[in-house]
Amino acid sequence: xxxxxxxxxxxxxxxxxxxxxxxxxxxxxxxxxxxxxxxxxxxxxxxxxxxxxxxxxxxxxxxxxxxxxxxxxxxxxxxxxxxxxxxxxxxxxxxxxxxxxxxxxxxxxxxxxxxxxxxxxxxxxxxxxxxxxxxxxxxxxxxxxxxxxxxxxxxxxxxxxxxxxxxxxxxxxxxxxxxxxxxxxxxxxxxxxxxxxxxxxxxxxxxxxxxxxxxxxxxxxxxxxxxxxxxxxxxxxxxxxxxxxxxxxxxxxxxxxxxxxxxxxxxxxxxxxxxxxxxxxxxxxxxxxxxxxxxxxxxxxxxxxxxxxxxxxxxxxxxxxxxxxxxxxxxxxxxxxxxxxxxxxxxxxxxxxxxxxxxxxxxxxxxxxxxxxxxxxxxxxxxxxxxxxxxxxxxxxxxxxxxxxxxxxxxxxxxxxxxxxxxxxxxxxxxxxxxxxxxxxxxxxxxxxxxxxxxxxxxxxxxx
Numbered sequence: 001x002x003x004x005x006x007x008x009x010x011x012x013x014x015x016x017x018x019x020x021x022x023x024x025x026x027x028x029x030x031x032x033x034x035x036x037x038x039x040x041x042x043x044x045x046x047x048x049x050x051x052x053x054x055x056x057x058x059x060x061x062x063x064x065x066x067x068x069x070x071x072x073x074x075x076x077x078x079x080x081x082x083x084x085x086x087x088x089x090x091x092x093x094x095x096x097x098x099x100x101x102x103x104x105x106x107x108x109x110x111x112x113x114x115x116x117x118x119x120x121x122x123x124x125x126x127x128x129x130x131x132x133x134x135x136x137x138x139x140x141x142x143x144x145x146x147x148x149x150x151x152x153x154x155x156x157x158x159x160x161x162x163x164x165x166x167x168x169x170x171x172x173x174x175x176x177x178x179x180x181x182x183x184x185x186x187x188x189x190x191x192x193x194x195x196x197x198x199x200x201x202x203x204x205x206x207x208x209x210x211x212x213x214x215x216x217x218x219x220x221x222x223x224x225x226x227x228x229x230x231x232x233x234x235x236x237x238x239x240x241x242x243x244x245x246x247x248x249x250x251x252x253x254x255x256x257x258x259x260x261x262x263x264x265x266x267x268x269x270x271x272x273x274x275x276x277x278x279x280x281x282x283x284x285x286x287x288x289x290x291x292x293x294x295x296x297x298x299x300x301x302x303x304x305x306x307x308x309x310x311x312x313x314x315x316x317x318x319x320x321x322x323x324x325x326x327x328x329x330x331x332x333x334x335x336x337x338x339x340x341x342x343x344x345x346x347x348x349x350x351x352x353x354x355x356x357x358x359x360x361x362x363x364x365x366x367x368x369x370x371x372x373x374x375x376x377x378x379x380x381x382x383x384x385x386x387x388x389x390x391x392x393x394x395x396x397x398x399x400x401x402x403x404x405x406x407x408x409x410x411x412x413x414x415x416x417x418x419x420x421x422x423x424x425x426x427x428x429x430x431x432x433x434x435x436x437x438x439x440x441x442x443x444x445x446x447x448x449x450x451x452x453x454x455x456x457x458x459x460x461x462x463x464x
Contacts, residue, residue, distance in 0.1 A: 003292035007359050009218075009229050010255045011352065014345060017219050017259040018140055021178070024217065025144045034148040035174035036141055037189040039181045042221070043138035043152040131265045134221070137180065149174060151192075154181065157236045157374065157381075158188045160200060160244065167192055177216045179253070182274070183225030183381070186218055187233035190251045198246065205235060205244045218253040221262040223348040224274025224382055226281055226355025228256035232362075236375070243371040243443075258352065263344040264337075268317045272310070272419055273382030275347050279306050279412070280366050280386045281354040283393075287401040287450045290361040296404060298357035305350035307411050311418050313343040364449030365456065366392055368442045377429040383421070390416055390423045391459050398450035424463045435460050 012020060142148050151166065170192065179189030191198065193216045197208040218228035227233065233246040266274075282302035285295050316339065363385075370384035390413045396402040416423060425435060439457045446453070 001293070003294075005292055005294040005360055007229060007356055008249075008252050011229075011258070012255060013258045013349070013352065014260055015257055017137070017180075017257055017262070018144070020257045020259075021141055021217075021219075022144050028215075029145070029176055032145075032147075032175045033173065034145045035170065035177045035192060036138060036148055036150045037154060037177060037179050037181070037185055037192060038138050038150065038152050039154050039185055040152050042134055042180055043150060044135040133261055134265060137262075141178070141180070154185045154188045156184050157234075157238075158184050158191070160198075160205075160235050160237045161239075163188060163191045163235065164198070167198075175214060177214055178219065179216065179228075180219045180221065182220070182222040183227050183234070183277075186220065186225065186227035187235065187246075189216060189218070190227075190233040191235065191246065193251065194248075200237065200240075200242075200244065203242065205246045207246075207248060211248045211250050213248070213250040216251070216253040218256045219262075220256065220258065220351075222266065222270065222274040223263060223344070223351040224277040226278065226351055226358065228253055229352065229355035230359045238375065241375060243375060256352075258348050260341060260345045260348055263348060264341060266344075268314070269380075271313060271317065271347075272421070273380045273386075275306055275310050275350070275382070276386035276421070277382035278302060278347075278351045278354040279415075280382075280389060281358040281363065282306070282350075283389055283405065283408075283412070284364040284366055284449065285354075285357040285361040286404050287392075287396050287398065288361040288364050288448050289450060290448060291401070292360065295357040295360045298353045300404070302350045302354035302357065303408050303412075305346050305353065307408070307415060309343045309346040309350070311415065313340070313347065314419055316340060316343070362448050363445050365442070365446045365451050365453065366449075368446035368449075369438055371443070372434075372438055372441075373428055373430070376434075379428050384428070387416075387421060387423050387428065388425075388456075388460070391463075392449075392451060392456055395452045395456040395459065396450060397452045401450050425460050426464050430460075430464075432461055432464055435464075 138150050138152060142150060149170065151170070155162075177189050177193040179186045190213075193213045194207065195212045195214065196210075199206050199208060220228045229252075231247055231249050231251045233251060235244045235246055236242070237244065263271075279302070282299040285291060285299045316336070320336070366388050367385045369388055370379075370381065373379050373384040374381055393405065393409045393412060396405065422428075430438075435457065439453065442453075
């Protein structure tokens with residue numbers, strides 16, 4: 001049998017991200033200008049009171065204050081670029097608001113409110129080390145590098161027009177890109193890493209000229225997309241109702257750093273959806289015309305890890321949500337934390353294995369079906385690309401792929417039942433017309449699948 005397998009990314013698994021980046025700063029990147037691409041969840045202390053809704057009930061009360069209402073009203077969809085020269089961060093938000101106020105008393109009230117909120121935020125974060133690390137991570141990374149720009153306004157499903165605009169604004173100001181976040185952050189970072197202009201042309205993205213990219217270092221904060229180990233970036237144009245795939249071998253990151261502590265405070269729904277994205281990557285790399293023995297071995301390892309660990313994580317997180325955890329003993333809490341961390345580590349391994357599998361095969365029909373569902377109904381990507389798996393497992397047209405997946409079929413279907421994830425297209429907003437439209441306009445990824453597409457469509461229609 002003749003085949004080839006390629007993946008140039010160095011993997012540093014179960015490391016401390018700050019220690020890893022400190023090592024880079026002292027060696028390869030000692031004199032480089034850094035662009036840190038991230039989200040506001042890692043830069044919460046760059047502005048007063050910006051904390052996650054899931055932190056605690058106290059956090060929910062904070063966001064109701066006048067200061068926070070003003071902040072979210074004025075900045076939620078805007079671009080925030082924080083420049084850090086010689087490790088000194090320049091805040092662009094709170095000080096300017098207070099300085100420009102025409103009402104001294106109002107300014108003092110806002111300042112006092114901010115001071116009080118900072119104290120409460122500190123209490124929340126101090127009681128949750130994992131959340132505290134996430135909230136301060138961008139600023140702590142900024143202290144490592146002498147010349148860094150932080151772009152922290154990546155939104156889910158990054159839009160082409162926005163990325164093009166930001167790239168023009170940042171042009172010539174950095175030599176290296178560090179990505180800290182989930183799939184949307186990683187994909188945006190790849191866009192910024194390219195030296196070239198990127199334009200839409202005939203329904204696809206075109207890299208103008210010979211493709212060249214700056215060094216890219218990926219720090220994934222979810223266990224799902226696997227973008228840290230692939231050459232692809234998913235870019236969206238909601239106005240044109242188009243999903244693009246940016247692709248070139250120069251977009252492989254140099255190193256992928258997996259810090260398991262970044263996963264510990266992920267909420268239940270995000271944990272499930274991102275892991276199901278990994279499951280889809282693994283399964284789709286097996287029923288795939290581009291499959292090879294190495295990619296299949298990685299895929300099988302990912303499937304096993306997910307089937308063994310995701311139900312346990314679901315049970316544990318569901319149990320924690322339903323209890324008053326303050327009643328637990330210190331030993332009980334420590335045991336729970338250790339178990340959770342081990343499950344998170346295994347699911348990060350699953351994500352890594354799945355990425356190593358589909359980095360050589362691409363995805364297939366399940367992902368092709370998902371894109372219009374996410375575009376039109378806002379269904380999270382990991383859910384949109386996986387809810388059809390129980391259906392498609394019965395539509396495999398290749399004997400070898402069917403033989404490999406046969407031991408997992410019922411276990412995967414049972415997993416969806418355990419997680420209470422529906423496979424009925426109607427539950428995601430689809431009707432017969434929408435299903436017909438999806439199958440009549442499938443993108444190139446669908447052609448990778450060794451599936452009976454007509455049978456798959458018939459099965460989906462029968463469930464309505």
